[in-house]
Amino acid sequence: MGRAPCCDKDGLKKGPWLPEEDQKLIDYIEKHGPGNWRTLPKKAGLERCGKSCRLRWTNYLRPDIKRGRFSFEEEEAIIQLHSVLGNKWSAIAAKLPGRTDNEIKNYWNTHIRKRLLRMGIDPVTHTRCLDYLDLPSIFTHSSSSFLQNSSDHQQQQLNLLKLLGLQSLVNPNLLNLASLLSTNQNHNFLQNFHQDDQLMMQNQLINDSIIQSTMAAPPQEAAIFDEMKSTNGFNQQCQQYTAFNDGPPLMVNNHQWQNSNNNNMVGAGVNQDSGNYQAMMDSLLETLGLNNEEHDDDLRMPPLLSTTPPLTTSNSAYQPNSSSTTTTSSEDHEIDSYCQNLMNFDIPIDLFVDNV
DNA sequence: AAGTGAACCAACCGCACCTGG
DNA sequence: GCCAGGTGCGGTTGGTTCACT
DSSP, rough: OOOSSSSSOOOOSSOOOOOOHHHHHHHHHHHOSSSSSTTTHHTTTSOOOOHHHHIIIIIOOOOOOOOOOOOOOHHHHHHHHHHHHOHHHHHHHHEEEEEEEHHHHHHIIIIIIHHHHTTTOOTTTSSSSGGGGHHHHTTTOOOOOHHHTSSSSSHHHHHHHHHHHHHSSHHHHHHHHHHHHHHHHHHHHHHSOHHHHHHHHHHHHHHHHHHHHHSSSSSHHHHHHHHHHHSSSSHHHHHHHHHHHOOOOOETTTTTEEEEEETTTTSSSHHHHHHHHHHHHHHHHHHHHOHHHHHHHHHOOTSSSSSSOOOOOOOTTTTOOOOTTOOOOHHHHHHHHHHHHTTTOOOOOOTTOOOO
């Protein structure tokens, strides 16, 4: 049995609202308040369905609606909130006074989403896109620190395939968790909160991610995450790790946990911390009766998530200095670089986020 | 000036959740 | 606990405007 329609649509008007209709709706709501949307149209003398009236009021006629172009600050808030909340437009709108979910959604789809794509950033995951079909240019991308760190071409290719394997084979939920725990994106992002808020939010994000991952993960992975949740000091150790390291930890040689940015692996503290992380993961696996050789693929951290220099090689990726790509206006250029900064989470959003 | 395609955005649609009987 | 109505939300559509040829 299907649901009954929200109202009898026979004879009801659809399409754009006329000024007279707007005025009737405004007059009625100012006098009686929004109330029951189903009965409102009849009482207000409108030949519209209640749903249409509600939408017109909430998206257009409400007195507190701010109209006009989105400011840089608003755009910044939208991107950052979207990275945390996803397509929860109403939740995002709740953090931006005067803006409606519909308006934000439209602005995202028509402006921000395209801009991020042009910059080679996946607007869904907020991580860099990698065009797997353009492998030759990846192999010849000499500016990549990943390749610079390898000694010979064969090793470079081997590492690259390993890298791609990490990106494509690991459970996406694990990647999310891994990036959450370890990337400097989130470190910088969290850095901008007061310490208490920071700890609270980071724990919340970690717990949410673990819950989400556990729900979607196969039984063995679920068991690992249950253990992670119950392991004393796990969150604290992750925070310590991200506080000292620029990039996500990597599992190398099946046994060693290592900072992804080898150049920074020189300080004693950093090495010590890397060792702590490794010890943590090793003890966790041992507790579960697992060992690294058998399960490292499941727990390896993704090296490409945010910390490595741009490895995006898609033909459509935004390349500011490339003459072969479509040129953008200076304004777009400016906004693009602005967005690039946003993706590093260097700009505080605490003005917009009370509690996430 | 006319034609065409892209961009924009208000509005619609269908689903899911909430709530009261 | 079940059901139906009310409401909110996210995805999509289609009309209008703009830019380009």
